[in-house]
Amino acid sequence: MSTAQAETTKIDPAAWRSVWAVLVGALAVIFDTTIVAVALHTLASDLHTSVATIQWVSTGYLLALGVTIPLTGWAQRLLGAKRLWIIALSIFLVGSILSSLAWDAPSLITFRVVQGVGGGVMLPLMSTIVMQAAGGKGIGQIMSVVSLPAVLGPILGPVIGGIILSHLHWSWLFWVNVPFCVVGLVLAAIMLPKDGPVRRAPFDLVGFVLMAPALVALLDGLSNAGKDGGFTRGDVLWPLIIGLVLLAAFVAWALRRKARALVDLMLLRHWPLSSSSLLLLLSGITLYGAMLVLPLYFQQLRGMTPLQAGLLLIPQGVGTFVSRTFAGRLSDRVGARWLAITGFAIVALGTLPYAFAGQHTNEVWLMAALLVRGFGLGIVTVPLMALAFRGLERAEVPDASIISRIATQVGGAFGTAVLAVILEGALKAATSSADAVAAFQGAFWWSVGFAAVGVGLSFLLPGQVKSAAAAPAAAAGSGAAKA
Template identity: 35%
Template sequence: MLTAVAAPLDRATWRICWIIVFGAFASGLDASVVTIGLDSISSDLGADLSVTPWVASGYLLALALSLPLTGWLARRFGAGRVWLVALAAFTVASGLCAVAPDVVLLIVFRFLQGLAGGVLIPAGQTVLGHQVGAARLGRVMATLGIAVSVAPALGPLAGGLILHGLSWPWLFLINLPIGAAGLLLGLRYVPRGSRESTGGIDFAGLALVAAGLPLVLYVVTTWGETGRLEWPILVPGLVVLVWFVLRCRRHPRPLLDFSLYRNRLYRAASLAAAFNGALIFGSGIVVTLYFQLGRHLDFVGTGLSLLGFAGATAAIAPVTGRAVDRYGAAPVALAGAVLAVVSTVPFAFLPVDAPGLVVQVLLAGYGASVALVSMPMGIAAYKTVEPSRLPDAAAQVTILLRVGGSLGGAVFAVLIARRLPDVDGAFRVGFAAISVGAVGSLGTAWLVRRAS
């Protein structure tokens, strides 16, 4: 449906938007850049290889743990203040990681870094939502989406280039100039936001989600790595999360406001965002392994091969935002889902040593489809809520993206692992699954259109 064209954004708003992108980019980059340095960290710190992966896993679990707090913090102190404190804490924790004398302290500092990093994206989204209003939300959220989508894809390349000439502490030191620049600009330009009388925090609810969410994400992540589901951990985690949801529905001041899901469009858009998050993160696993196992590239070569994908996503993101503001989320997402099907189906029939130009053209098409499919769903969810409830919506949608992404990554990793060592067969199955998921995205976009 064609909507009225909103007024263009002024320079001050774009300046705030790009400052917020600083923090989102640093947080997203850190989710993947450290992974390739685990061997160096283990060797330098004399740590067991069974312990070192917690340097990466601890960060990801902490990201999820801090998300439920974001809504309460933004209402209580103002979203801009929360974003500034989170960026400062993230930067300081990055410096502490670089000077950690042993692996235990490194894991602790990474956990603190993740707690701060998890707040940056939803708090930044809340700042932008309050700044521009619903009619112009698509443009700024899509710009923020560039960092969210592109930073993890650039992580292997950045990490490989850093380790090629420097030691592992530089994987963390790279965050210091990014964080410092963002903080200095943020102190000058980012609006602090209004404070609300929120009452005390629901500590019992916080304890439940702090226990349940990391347990579930841990099981899902290890399933992707080992192919085994740890039911003794998964079941208690799910039970605790159900208990948390029931408590939030009864509590007068819940940690997460699940009454938002009474809105049909918000419900459809947020669940579609979770599905697309699973597809995108899962397909990212397949594409990365395709270059490493199928085409035998190292981390730097893999990162360079992903530049076309990342570049297409970044190029299409601003167009996506304007299109969502003009035509609505569903038509844009439908177009993206069709492009995703067209650009991934050929991979299911191509050999792993297909011509590089063909591979790059298809990947660029898929990168463009990622921007067209993933960003509109989150934007549609945010457009349905009142400004005062945007902190809750941002936290909830981000949680769904994290959970969906972890689940998607695990499912696709298991699909690939079960077909190896038949490399051709493994990636045919993997890319066929991506194509099926893209068809599923057509369905989610249709549901959002019906709910509109």
């Protein structure tokens, strides 16, 4: 590497302090989502309610995220990044404690919404804080660390949840967040750069009234798609139609207001951001869609417990852990295009054995396939997340964080919904164990297909992108206003 190239990737130690400060708190948010997902039947039984009602423990959290994610950029301009992070993490901490003390289903659902409000701010704000601290240098290396909770959460969360449900009361699903939150608050208070004074930040009320309900409707509709009737259900079809109409209205409104919009969609003219957001949406489909089917394959088809299924998924997390570091470094050197192409191809290769797997397929072979699949996921995720911020000015980072987070969130919801509908429809038509095997194999073929589409679309990604000359601005306050 040339001296000039080394300078562009040399990371300020202060940036690493910001990374570690936010990473600890973010672990609680990411793992909480996937830990709770495996506990719905236990919660329904212990709280004496139906699974349909207790499903709102997850749905309410998801919808709260949809409401608060668009507000993050405006709130940061008003309060500053450090203040907002501490407030959001404190809200998540309070929601976690209250959830652990819930006495019935309605109280638990309400407290999960409180958690979602805090988490919805934290997810995009985490990316904003570390990218602004990096000042355009070593983005891939930093993102390889920051993305670790996002890629490991769906894999390790079910294992942690299974262990808790096997040996402890369900309330520990939420108490486990408390140490992360407390340590995260201390680190944030000490290590995040000080904010400037609280400042006026005009609020785009019309944009919020359009965008927040649009995301809520889309996420709500997609979350119902796995039930009988799939996408033809009224509680799926109408929310999706309403969400798309509101989203189209927001796009029209935002393009008129430009930088004064709640989220500046004019940033999508920046090809690295728009192309990476498209591929992040697809990677959300690839990751979360398969993460729905994999545990069900082990539990329903092979008769394993949730904990056993979760333990068998660990190799996927190991593969992701191994690949993320060098993927981040390569991303800084060669760009995202060829890494994404390679990563999606490896994901397809690692998923393919499941498209042929039956009830008695060798578990060692299946775990080896998951190791390969996880390796590919790490290669895909890190460069795409880094690409979204390459070439942007400091003041553009908050809106880019929101756009990329929404793409990932909607992609995950869509992937889960599509594969749930495909699998549910095939299982309902199954009349024998052979038909059930074919149902799962068909769902995995769809997952392979999504990864193959990712290979093709990755050719649209730009090559190496020069970072914006934003390094001098890294010393500026994190509450910098939009231009």
